[in-house]
Amino acid sequence: xxxxxxxxxxxxxxxxxxxxxxxxxxxxxxxxxxxxxxxxxxxxxxxxxxxxxxxxxxxxxxxxxxxxxxxxxxxxxxxxxxxxxxxxxxxxxxxxxxxxxxxxxxxxxxxxxxxxxxxxxxxxxxxxxxxxxxxxxxxxxxxxxxxxxxxxxxxxxxxxxxxxxxxxxxxxxxxxxxxxxxxxxxxxxxxxxxxxxxxxxxxxxxxxxxxxxxxxxxxxxxxxxxxxxxxxxxxxxxxxxxxxxxxxxxxxxxxxxxxxxxxxxxxxxxxxxxxxxxxxxxxxxxxxxxxxxxxxxxxxxxxxxxxxxxxxxxxxxxxxxxxxxxxxxxxxxxxxxxxxxxxxxxxxxxxxxxxxxxxxxxxxxxxxxxxxxxxxxxxxxxxxxxxxxxxxxxxxxxxxxxxxxxxxxxxxxxxxxxxxxxxxxxxxxxxxxxxxxxxxxxxxxxxxxxxxxxxxxxxxxxxxxxxxxxxxxxxxxxxxxxxxxxxxxxxxxxxxxxxxxxxxxxxxxxxxxxxxxxxxxxxxxxxxxxxxxxxxxxxxxxxxxxxxxxxxxxxxxxxxxxxxxxxxxxxxxxxxxxxxxxxxxxxxxxxxxxxxxxxxxxxxxxxxxxxxxxxxxxxxxxxxxxxxxxx
Amino acid sequence: xxxxxxxxxxxxxxxxxxxxxxxxxxxxxxxxxxxxxxxxxxxxxxxxxxxxxxxxxxxxxxxxxxxxxxxxxxxxxxxxxxxxxxxxxxxxxxxxxxxxxxxxxxxxxxxxxxxxxxxxxxxxxxxxxxxxxxxxxxxxxxxxxxxxxxxxxxxxxxxxxxx
Numbered sequence: 153x154x155x156x157x158x159x160x161x162x163x164x165x166x167x168x169x170x171x172x173x174x175x176x177x178x179x180x181x182x183x184x185x186x187x188x189x190x191x192x193x194x195x196x197x198x199x200x201x202x203x204x205x206x207x208x209x210x211x212x213x214x215x216x217x218x219x220x221x222x223x224x225x226x227x228x229x230x231x232x233x234x235x236x237x238x239x240x241x242x243x244x245x246x247x248x249x250x251x252x253x254x255x256x257x258x259x260x261x262x263x264x265x266x267x268x269x270x271x272x273x274x275x276x277x278x279x280x281x282x283x284x285x286x287x288x289x290x291x292x293x294x295x296x297x298x299x300x301x302x303x304x305x306x307x308x309x310x311x312x313x314x315x316x317x318x319x320x321x322x323x324x325x326x327x328x329x330x331x332x333x334x335x336x337x338x339x340x341x342x343x344x345x346x347x348x349x350x351x352x353x354x355x356x357x358x359x360x361x362x363x364x365x366x367x368x369x370x371x372x373x374x375x376x377x378x379x380x381x382x383x384x385x386x387x388x389x390x391x392x393x394x395x396x397x398x399x400x401x402x403x404x405x406x407x408x409x410x411x412x413x414x415x416x417x418x419x420x421x422x423x424x425x426x427x428x429x430x431x432x433x434x435x436x437x438x439x440x441x442x443x444x445x446x447x448x449x450x451x452x453x454x455x456x457x458x459x460x461x462x463x464x465x466x467x468x469x470x471x472x473x474x475x476x477x478x479x480x481x482x483x484x485x486x487x488x489x490x491x492x493x494x495x496x497x498x499x500x501x502x503x504x505x506x507x508x509x510x511x512x513x514x515x516x517x518x519x520x521x522x523x524x525x526x527x528x529x530x531x532x533x534x535x536x537x538x539x540x541x542x543x544x545x546x547x548x549x550x551x552x553x554x555x556x557x558x559x560x561x562x563x564x565x566x567x568x569x570x571x572x573x574x575x576x577x578x579x580x581x582x583x584x585x586x587x588x589x590x591x592x593x594x595x596x597x598x599x600x601x602x603x604x605x606x607x608x609x610x611x612x613x614x615x616x617x618x619x620x621x622x623x624x625x626x627x628x629x630x631x632x633x634x635x636x637x638x639x640x641x642x643x644x645x646x647x648x649x650x651x652x653x654x655x656x657x658x659x660x661x662x663x664x665x666x667x668x669x670x671x672x673x674x675x676x677x678x679x680x681x682x683x684x685x686x687x688x689x690x691x692x693x694x695x696x697x698x699x700x701x702x703x704x705x706x707x708x709x710x711x712x713x714x715x716x717x718x719x720x721x722x723x724x725x726x727x728x729x730x731x732x733x734x735x736x737x738x739x740x741x742x743x744x745x746x747x748x749x750x751x752x753x754x755x756x757x758x759x760x761x762x763x764x765x766x767x768x769x770x771x772x773x774x775x776x777x778x779x780x781x782x783x
Numbered sequence: 784x785x786x787x788x789x790x791x792x793x794x795x796x797x798x799x800x801x802x803x804x805x806x807x808x809x810x811x812x813x814x815x816x817x818x819x820x821x822x823x824x825x826x827x828x829x830x831x832x833x834x835x836x837x838x839x840x841x842x843x844x845x846x847x848x849x850x851x852x853x854x855x856x857x858x859x860x861x862x863x864x865x866x867x868x869x870x871x872x873x874x875x876x877x878x879x880x881x882x883x884x885x886x887x888x889x890x891x892x893x894x895x896x897x898x899x900x901x902x903x904x905x906x907x908x909x910x911x912x913x914x915x916x917x918x919x920x921x922x923x924x925x926x927x928x929x930x931x932x933x934x935x936x937x938x939x940x941x942x943x944x945x946x
Binding site: 333334374475478534535536537545546547571572573574575576632634635696697699700701704747750751754755757758761762764765766 | 794796798799800801802803804805806807810811812813814815816819820821822823824825826828829831832942943
């Protein structure tokens with residue numbers, strides 16, 4: 153992560169230094185990495201000129217895992233150790249995996265947490281670890297093509313991803329040594345790629361049918377501000393399902409029994425996909441299928457017949473389309489444009505149905521496979537600070553309501569879906585027994601009334617409540633969802649002011665200690681000394697802080713009096729000199745000291761920012777009724 | 784302080800504020816700045832959310848005048864209003880069984896929206912008075928608005944079921 157170029161202590165870094173941050177589309181079927189170079193966003197190819205990295209990881213008994221085309225090439229030879237479509241498993245529990253059933257030909261084992269692990273010759277692998285391998289490969293590709301180490305990235309997720317799925321994605325990035333600048337929703341990234349921010353205003357529908365997920369989002373654009381109005385979808389529907397229905401058709405036609413083994417299933421899926429892709433341009437595709445007994449079956453699939461096979465799947469995308477329109481309170485004819493994303497939208501039948509539903513031809517001039525990565529790269533370039541005066545601002549919403557379990561297994565919603573994030577919400581709880589010192593809170597996500605119909609996110613245990621009579625304690629629990637859509641919780645007993653500790657047990661995710669453990673165990677990190685890793689991490693943190701404070705001082709130094717300025721300068725110099733020595737704990741202390749010295753400064757800068765935004769407006773201006781202000 | 788605001792203007796100001804404080808503007812900043820930006824943005828989002836919604840705005844305006852809705856302690860409501868609510872609830876149940884449920888649901892939704900508009904009007908007048916009686920009437924109006932809102936949400940849910 154040598155992204156920050158370090159200047160001599162005491163010197164300010166050059167103000168307009170060019171940095172690189174990449175955009176990553178971590179897809180179900182394929183993943184891509186893109187970057188802005190010379191003002192143009194483009195996806196980065198591998199050494200052989202291939203842009204798409206198949207999201208397939210093959211584990212081997214000896215040696216590092218193989219990712220991408222090389223893994224796919226031997227997938228049918230080694231199906232149990234070759235993992236595809238792992239995105240479907242991200243943030244999912246073992247029960248969900250059973251529901252996905254036959255579509256996933258792996259063997260699962262239950263780990264310590266509810267997260268399923270896939271049995272491979274290289275040990276049991278969590279979906280997070282598998283995704284991390286894909287991310288590492290993309291990171292390496294970016295580092296090789298750009299010639300500088302790449303550590304920062306914007307990673308895209310389906311807008312419909314719940315907290316557990318987003319958290320799993322962020323954990324995978326952490327395992328791969330990537331600092332996530334932002335988890336960006338895929339439809340928003342697509343809108344950015346199309347430069348829709350250049351239009352003054354409008355409402356756009358982003359129809360994204362990828363390998364394994366379907367998303368439909370409505371975005372409102374207003375002078376460079378993107379706002380997600382509503383979002384819906386199906387996190388288990390995509391092009392892979394089409395391959396399956398085609399494969400099943402082939403099995404019926406060719407007289408292949410249902411108990412086809414994994415190898416044959418892989419071959420069938422490959423042939424099914426090839427036929428599907430061929431029928432995008434052609435009216436008929438000839439199939440030649442190798443049966444188990446080495447005999448062949450020859451057949452023809454016409455586009456018309458393909459349509460009857462996939463229509464039920466495409467039709468499943470329409471109710472969510474209706475729902476977003478209704479959630480946003482608009483009709484289809486109010487939509488100013490439709491953007492197609494995802495490989496499956498190349499299918500003529502999909503385009504036909506989408507055009508019919510929205511009553512207009514969709515936009516499709518950017519490669520639907522690359523559009524998300526390109527948008528992510530554009531946003532990464534803004535976030536890393538290469539476009540300082542960029543007006544673009546992406547406002548996101550929480551895709552599913554957040555609720556708490558109450559009596560009788562019912563859910564009380566605390567943050568409704570489609571609320572703009574970040575958002576915080578406080579809820580008061582009390583004890584029901586005398587002297588009770590702990591409280592269990594169960595957080596769920598979903599729209600249904602029963603806890604069992606929603607997705608369990610986490611159980612929080614509040615400890616250290618001062619003993620009181622039943623009902624006397626008032627525990628305020630604050631739920632915070634950040635700009636990435638990730639939840640965090642804090643709690644305080646209001647009558648005594650005692651902070652309760654919150655112990656988070658994610659229902660499907662990895663705990664912090666599990667991740668630490670994986671980081672220590674991972675091959676990349678085993679090669680280096682643990683202390684050296686810690687030192688490097690602290691140095692990166694120190695550099696980041698030094699630069700941030702220096703930038704703040706040069707921009708808003710006027711907000712400080714000379715005494716305050718002297719204190720910050722002292723702690724800044726302290727950190728700069730601590731940084732120069734290789735002492736982890738000294739750097740840690742100096743970071744803390746500078747952080748607390750700049751607390752007031754940070755708050756003042758934020759206030760100044762708000763005042764600037766409201767400058768020239770008086771509160772009375774908010775009245776438009778013509779009445780005189782009454783207070 | 785008056786009840787009516789220009790919603791378009793509110794949205795413009797909201798975005799101006801967001802542009803300055805949103806966490807994306809602080810992706811490279813110190814942890815402290817990032818935390819502060821997150822908190823401030825959440826506060827601005829909440830403010831916008833309250834102000835753009837007439838029921839929540841009414842409730843907030845009353846709280847500025849120190850008037851508590853007291854939902855937990857005081858559950859008395861105008862009997863006529865309660866009777867009307869029960870009747871609407873029955874109507875909603877009947878829609879579920881009806882053959883032409885979409886049409887009936889739309890009619891019921893229209894009726895609720897009309898009642899909400901009336902109640903908002905009642906609040907507007909009562910709030911402008913700024914007298915003890917006005918305050919009491921405004922308080923009742925907000926409580927009625929909350930009942931009607933709840934009813935509207937239930938209609939929305941049923942509509943979703945029927946899709």
